[in-house]
Amino acid sequence: MHSVSRPIQILLVLLSALLLLYPLFGEALAGNAYDYWLQKMTTVMILAILAVSLDLLVGVAGMVSIAHAAFFGLAGYTVVLVAPEWEPGNLWILLPAALVIAALASLVMGLLIIRTSGIFFIMATIAFSQMIYYIFHDSDFAGGSDGAYLFSTPETMVMGRSLLDLGDRLTLFYVTLISLLLIYLLLRIVLRAPFGRVLIGIRENEQRVRALGYNPSFYKLSAFVIGGTIAGFAGVLSAIQYQYIDPSQVNWHLSAEVLVMVILGGLGSLYGPILGAFAFEGLHYTFSSFTRHWQLPMGIVVIVMVLMLPRGIAGGLEWLSERLGRRFEAPAPSARKPTEEHRAAEQHND
Amino acid sequence: MTEPILRTESLTRRFGGLVAVNDVTFTVEAREVHAIIGPNGAGKSTMVNLLSGHLVPSSGRVIFKGRDITGMSANRVSRIGIGRSFQRTNIFPSFSCLENCQLAAQSRLGHSFRFFRRASSYRRVVALAEKGLEMCGLSHQAHTRASAMSYGEQRQLEIGMVLATNPEFLVLDEPMAGMGREESHHVVELLRELGTEYPLVLVEHDMDAVFSIAHRLTVMVNGEVIASGPLDSVRQDPAVQEAYLGDGEEDA
Secondary structure (H helix, E strand, C coil): CCCCCHHHHHHHHHHHHHHHHHHHHHHHHHHHHHHHHHHHHHHHHHHHHHHHHHHHHHHHCCCCCCCHHHHHHHHHHHHHHHCCCCCCCEHHHHHHHHHHHHHHHHHHHHHHHCCCCHHHHHHHHHHHHHHHHHHHHHCCCCCHHHCEECCCCCECEECCEECCCCCCHHHHHHHHHHHHHHHHHHHHHHHHCHHHHHHHHHHHHHHHHHHCCCCHHHHHHHHHHHHHHHHHHHHHHHHHHHCEECHHHHCHHHHHHHHHHHHHHCCCCCHHHHHHHHHHHHHHHHHHCCCCCCHHHHHHHHHHHHHHCCCHHHHHHHHHHHHHHHHHCCCCHHHCCCCHHHHHHHHHCC | CCCCCEEEEEEEEEECCEEEEEEEEEEECCCCEEEEECCCCCCHHHHHHHHHCCCCCCEEEEEECCEECCCCCHHHHHHCCEEEECCCCCCCCCCEHHHHHHHHHHHHHCCCCCCCCCHHHCHHHHHHHHHHHHHCCCHHHCCCEHHHCCHHHHHHHHHHHHHHCCCCEEEEECCCCCCCHHHHHHHHHHHHHHHHHCCEEEECCCHHHHHHHCCEEEEEECCEEEEEEEHHHHHHCHHHHHHHHCCCCCCC
């Protein structure tokens, strides 16, 4: 259940292959802009990791969080602040440190707010994330509103040799892409496992989940921490890419943008929010190329999308894939037995 | 006398100034179908919620198999073997019937912090789920999406999910609420069958159903028990006849 229909699986594999091969044909295609797009796509994929992890909370478990950027930024700040100033830091220290901080922050926040729901939960997440924002904004230890620099790219030493040069744009592009794919597949597996079932059950009918003998708070809290930790991972990649962090990275504006990516892409579908991140950033790029007030046309597009495709890009793709399926089997529609994928597709459409 | 499987002692629940359940003491023996009847607002649903842990009593105690479970949370009550169904259909609409029952059965794994193995590969879970489906008569609908089924079938699934949790004791809150004649006939058969396997408390409006299934009867009016005992003696009780059965309206 809650798996992806065959045509969409094929589409996702093709899109991944396209990204994977971009460095091969990119130069011929984009010419001088090749390098720009390589970096741009790395950024978008980092946002996609953030979006897919937010989908675990919002789309799968039904917890609308506007604190997701807080964990992203906290992890980024951890990398910048823990790294030594005059020499490259060790990724095998920085990465775990950042993930632990993100996990701890989401655990503490989660413990305090997980029992609230609906609008109260949303307000509580905004409140907490803004507290974290103002800590970085108003105090000197992390550069205040000016932000802080990571002076050299962390090293990935394994037995005295550097495994990867993360300062190399192409390497970082591939590391980000592979991370995105692995995180997506991992979450897909988790959704099919008992844990994921309980989360989806909580979204659909929390009272009944409780009556069946589960304590929903434990499961929601775990999802919150898993999502926050993955957001932290994205924050580490982002800090490495930009070698710089400022308070806007923990601000709720970023959380809200990621939430829009999730909604544009399709709640609960996991792949939808990834596509949503690309769509959002694509529109952002397009609109800001002819107006400084890119939020205005963006807002209109989001409203139209939500009205026309309430289940987002994923919902639209599933509709298409179902029609495609019907056309191929048109001669005997009544004989068609619902396959696992079709049922799953129907479930997504809920 | 052996210890009854479930008993309450002076169970009381107030909502502000309203006493929804007042000083209720009753027992359910092993292998007994115990029906609670009463007019609307008699406190039947509050009773169910007190037994299942969805409400905490204002005073009094609930004892299950000799153990005081007063104030235990609903999820723990479910785990110690009291399975409860809801008056309003309370299922997972986007899941198939089998998946609904699997999620119910999965709660018997102890915990579900299992992240990697497919949920449908746990053999014990699937076996329990299939048993629940079979008992509630929905095996042929295993792969139908729950929201696509008729109201009556959803009510059956509601019971199937309770059964999939492998309960020792059932509390069914108006399992026939809102059903047509044909459908409720089906459920009466099911309940009669369940009555031979599980001790159960049945809250129900349908008198014909109650009299054909229950062994013992507790009649509640305005939060209080006005009679409790074997079917026939309660039926003859003048207070009951006056308060509830006599006017003939509820009989329909």
